Amino acid sequence: MAAAAAVTLMAAPAYAQNLNTGAAGSFGQVRLSAGFTPDPHQVTVSAGGTIESTRASDDCNAGYVTARPQFSLRYRPDGRPLYIGATSDVDSTLVVRTPSGQWICDDDSGGSLNPLVTVNEPARGRYQIWVGRFGAQDELSPAVLHISEIATSSDDTASGDMPDYSLEPAYGVADLAAGFTPDPHTSDILAGGTIHASAVGENCTGWVARAPDYRVNWTAGSNGLPLVFSVTSEADTTLVINDAEGNWVCDDDSGNGPLNPSVSFATPVSGQYDVWVGTYAEGPTQPSVLNVSEISSQ
Numbered sequence: 001m002a003a004a005a006a007v008t009l010m011a012a013p014a015y016a017q018n019l020n021t022g023a024a025g026s027f028g029q030v031r032l033s034a035g036f037t038p039d040p041h042q043v044t045v046s047a048g049g050t051i052e053s054t055r056a057s058d059d060c061n062a063g064y065v066t067a068r069p070q071f072s073l074r075y076r077p078d079g080r081p082l083y084i085g086a087t088s089d090v091d092s093t094l095v096v097r098t099p100s101g102q103w104i105c106d107d108d109s110g111g112s113l114n115p116l117v118t119v120n121e122p123a124r125g126r127y128q129i130w131v132g133r134f135g136a137q138d139e140l141s142p143a144v145l146h147i148s149e150i151a152t153s154s155d156d157t158a159s160g161d162m163p164d165y166s167l168e169p170a171y172g173v174a175d176l177a178a179g180f181t182p183d184p185h186t187s188d189i190l191a192g193g194t195i196h197a198s199a200v201g202e203n204c205t206g207w208v209a210r211a212p213d214y215r216v217n218w219t220a221g222s223n224g225l226p227l228v229f230s231v232t233s234e235a236d237t238t239l240v241i242n243d244a245e246g247n248w249v250c251d252d253d254s255g256n257g258p259l260n261p262s263v264s265f266a267t268p269v270s271g272q273y274d275v276w277v278g279t280y281a282e283g284p285t286q287p288s289v290l291n292v293s294e295i296s297s298q
Helices: 002-016
Strands: 029-033 041-047 071-076 082-088 092-097 103-106 116-119 125-133 141-148 173-177 185-191 214-219 227-232 237-242 248-251 262-265 271-279 286-293
Touching: 029 041, 041 082, 041 125, 082 092, 082 125, 092 116, 103 116, 125 141, 173 185, 185 271, 227 237, 227 271, 237 262, 248 262, 271 286
Parallel strands: 029 071, 173 214
Antiparallel strands: 041 141, 071 125, 082 116, 082 141, 092 103, 092 125, 185 286, 214 271, 227 262, 227 286, 237 248, 237 271
16 A cells, blocks of 8 residues: 555656746746736747647646747736637647646637636746647647736637737748848838737837738847848838737837837847838828848938
8 A cells, every 4th residue: 555655646746747847938938017018918839749738637638738838927916817818720728837836728718719718816926838739749830829917818819909920921021140131131011000009018109900011030140230120111100019029119210210110129039020010190001111130220
């Protein structure tokens, strides 16, 4: 009996040994306090993996996940609920480990095959988040992770009333690395859209499309140069950028010329930069040029 008990005690931790609860999220980490803005906080991740979610707990029926969590959240609550959801074109799932070590798993509570985990009385501390896929082992698909204090379903955060960087860019994708030539890299874009940029932050302005206008997959180097996005146009344009760390960065008139925007990242990290070029006034789209440079605004 004693030997059997010892085996049981030793075996229990092995259930979760392939889920690395101590690692930082592979797609980043963030500290949020109750009342954070913009709400929801969103991050583009890859859903899926090779490990069965039941390795977290026997009743965690959430498909396949990776060993390392996709995202780490350090949260300071004030009593309101915390919602963690994901949206994807595939049947995605969620596995969340709370600060107390509790495992919460979900498949379709967010509607339309999207998962949603609701923590009614969230504790202070670190939440480790895995975005999985149901019924598809070792197949990764793009997904958007949503962290919110107000959303009641994942569909609410994907309703089309805010920019969505999980969508394909309307005017193309560029893979750029430090030291790229020619500098600037340029793309012709029609600025504008039907969504006001304040949806992603109170300091953001202008009217933008739902899908990004352009995407830069950036590889950082050691040359110490900034990464500068700027717009040239005869119209009054704005910039909205979701950077490689999931931050929303916006500008109206900091570029060359009185009505041109510019955003500069002094120490740009490698990753995906999604760019929206907006118009300050609501109305028809306007011809513009997006410039990406390591030298200066254009």
